[in-house]
Amino acid sequence: MSFEPVLLRNVGRPEARKVEGYRENGGYRGLEKALEMEPDAVIELVKDSGLRGRGGAGFPAGLKWSFIPKAVDKPKYLVCNADESEPGTFKDRVLMEEDPQQLIEGCAICCYAVGASACYIYIRGEYVEPADILEEAIRDAYEAGILGDNVMGKGFKLDMYVHRGAGAYICGEETGLLESLEGKRGQPRIKPPFPAVVGAFGCPTVINNVETLCNVPHILERGALWFKSIGTDERNTGPKLYCVSGHVENPGVYEFPIGVTMTQLIEACGGMWRGRQLKAFIPGGASAAILPADKADVPLDFDQLAKAGSMLGSAAVIVMDDETDLVRSVYRLAKFFNHESCGQCTPCREGTNWAELVMKKIVSGHGKPGDEELILRICRNMGGTTLCALADAAVGPLRSLVQNFPDEVAGWLDGGGPATEPRRYFAEEVTA
Numbered sequence: 001m002s003f004e005p006v007l008l009r010n011v012g013r014p015e016a017r018k019v020e021g022y023r024e025n026g027g028y029r030g031l032e033k034a035l036e037m038e039p040d041a042v043i044e045l046v047k048d049s050g051l052r053g054r055g056g057a058g059f060p061a062g063l064k065w066s067f068i069p070k071a072v073d074k075p076k077y078l079v080c081n082a083d084e085s086e087p088g089t090f091k092d093r094v095l096m097e098e099d100p101q102q103l104i105e106g107c108a109i110c111c112y113a114v115g116a117s118a119c120y121i122y123i124r125g126e127y128v129e130p131a132d133i134l135e136e137a138i139r140d141a142y143e144a145g146i147l148g149d150n151v152m153g154k155g156f157k158l159d160m161y162v163h164r165g166a167g168a169y170i171c172g173e174e175t176g177l178l179e180s181l182e183g184k185r186g187q188p189r190i191k192p193p194f195p196a197v198v199g200a201f202g203c204p205t206v207i208n209n210v211e212t213l214c215n216v217p218h219i220l221e222r223g224a225l226w227f228k229s230i231g232t233d234e235r236n237t238g239p240k241l242y243c244v245s246g247h248v249e250n251p252g253v254y255e256f257p258i259g260v261t262m263t264q265l266i267e268a269c270g271g272m273w274r275g276r277q278l279k280a281f282i283p284g285g286a287s288a289a290i291l292p293a294d295k296a297d298v299p300l301d302f303d304q305l306a307k308a309g310s311m312l313g314s315a316a317v318i319v320m321d322d323e324t325d326l327v328r329s330v331y332r333l334a335k336f337f338n339h340e341s342c343g344q345c346t347p348c349r350e351g352t353n354w355a356e357l358v359m360k361k362i363v364s365g366h367g368k369p370g371d372e373e374l375i376l377r378i379c380r381n382m383g384g385t386t387l388c389a390l391a392d393a394a395v396g397p398l399r400s401l402v403q404n405f406p407d408e409v410a411g412w413l414d415g416g417g418p419a420t421e422p423r424r425y426f427a428e429e430v431t432a
C-alpha cells in the first residue's frame with residue numbers, strides 16, 4: 001500500500017528546517033491563507049475537516065478551539081504537547097526533528113484562530129536534540145518575520161517558546177503539563193474548569209498534540225474536502241503517523257491514511273521479524289488494550305479500534321510475535337505505570353502498586369488460581385475513579401491480558417511458566 005506523504009514530506013530534506021528551505025516545498029502557504037481569513041472562518045474550516053486530536057483522546061481539534069471564550073479580557077495561549085511520554089510513541093520526535101517549521105506553522109495558525117499571542121511548546125526533557133532543533137527553527141522564523149510583532153506583515157503578534165520538561169509521564173497529561181509549565185509539581189488538576197477556560201497561568205488555553213497541529217497547515221492549504229477524502233469515514237479523517245516497534249523487520253514511523261490495518265502495516269514494515277507469526281499487538285501505546293492476532297484486519301482508527309475493545313491512542317503500534325510472553329510484558333508495563341503514577345489519587349497510587357505486586361508474584365512462580373479475578377478487581381477499583389486517565393491507562397494492558405489471553409495467565413499459575421519458551425540465539429545469528 002503506498003501513500004504520498006503529507007506530514008512526512010520533508011523527511012530527509014534538512015534544508016526544510018529553515019524557513020527558506022521549508023518554503024521551497026510549499027511551506028507557509030497555509031499560514032498565508034489563514035491570515036487572509038477571519039479567525040472564526042479558520043476554526044470552522046478545521047472543524048469541517050474532521051481533524052481529531054492525535055495525542056490520545058481523539059477530541060475534535062476545531063471544536064476545542066471554538067471553546068476559547070472571545071469576550072474574556074485575558075491573554076490566550078496555545079500549549080503544544082510535545083511531551084511524547086506514552087511508551088512506544090516516537091512520531092512527534094520525527095516531526096520536530098525533520099520538519100520543525102511545519103509545527104511552527106500549525107501553531108501559528110491555531111494562535112491566529114483563537115486569538116492567542118503566545119505559544120509554549122512543552123517538550124519532554126529527554127528530547128534534547130529535537131528541542132535544540134526547534135529553538136533554532138524558531139529563531140529562524142523570528143528572523144524571517146514569521147514570528148514576532150508583525151507576523152508576515154499582517155499585524156498579528158505572536159511569540160513562541162520551547163519549554164523543556166524533566167521527563168515524567170504524567171506531564172503529558174494536559175493539566176499535569178500546565179502545572180509543570182507554571183513551575184509546579186506536575187500533578188493533574190480537577191476538571192472542570194477545562195483549560196479552554198482556565199488554562200496556563202489562569203488564562204484560556206488550547207492544548208494540542210504536535211501531530212494534530214502539524215496537520216493544520218495542510219488543511220488550510222488544500223481544504224477540508226481534501227482532508228476528508230483521506231481515511232475511513234467522516235469521523236476518522238486525514239493522514240496518520242503510526243509508530244511501529246517490536247517484532248517487524250523494519251520498525252519506524254509510517255504515514256498512511258488513518259484506518260490502515262495491522263496486516264497492511266506489517267507488510268509495509270517488511271513483514272514479521274524472521275518470518276515469525278503474529279501473536280498479539282498493542283495498537284495505541286502502553287495504555288491500550290492488547291489485541292490478539294485475529295484482529296489484525298481491524299482498521300486502526302478511533303472508532304473501529306474502540307469497537308474492537310482497544311484504542312488508537314497515540315498510534316504506538318507494538319507488534320508481538322508468537323514467542324512473546326504476554327504475562328512478562330504486562331508485568332513490565334505494570335512496573336511502568338506504578339513508577340509514573342503521581343500519587344495524588346489513592347486508587348491510582350495504590351492500584352498501580354498492587355497491580356505490579358500481583359504481576360510480580362505471578363512471574364516469579366507464585367501465582368495461584370484466582371489471581372485473574374484479583375487483577376480484574378484491581379482494575380475495577382482503579383478505572384474511572386481518578387482525576388486523570390493514568391489509572392485508566394494502567395488498566396488497559398492488565399484487563400486485556402486476563403480477558404483476551406486467559407491461557408497465557410493460566411499457564412503461569414500453580415508453578416507453571418510462560419506459554420512459549422523463547423528460542424535461544426547465538427550472538428552472530430541475532431546480528432546476521
Ligand SMILES: Cc1cc2nc3c(=O)[nH]c(=O)nc-3n(C[C@H](O)[C@H](O)[C@H](O)COP(=O)(O)O)c2cc1C
Binds near residue numbers: 056170172175390
Ligand atoms: C497519563 C497521560 C499521559 C499523556 N501523555 C501525552 C503525551 O505525551 N502527548 C500528548 O500529546 N498527549 C498526551 N496525553 C493526552 C493529553 O492529556 C491531551 O489529551 C492531548 O495533549 C490533547 O491534544 P490533542 O487533542 O491534540 O490530542 C496524555 C494523557 C494522559 C492521561
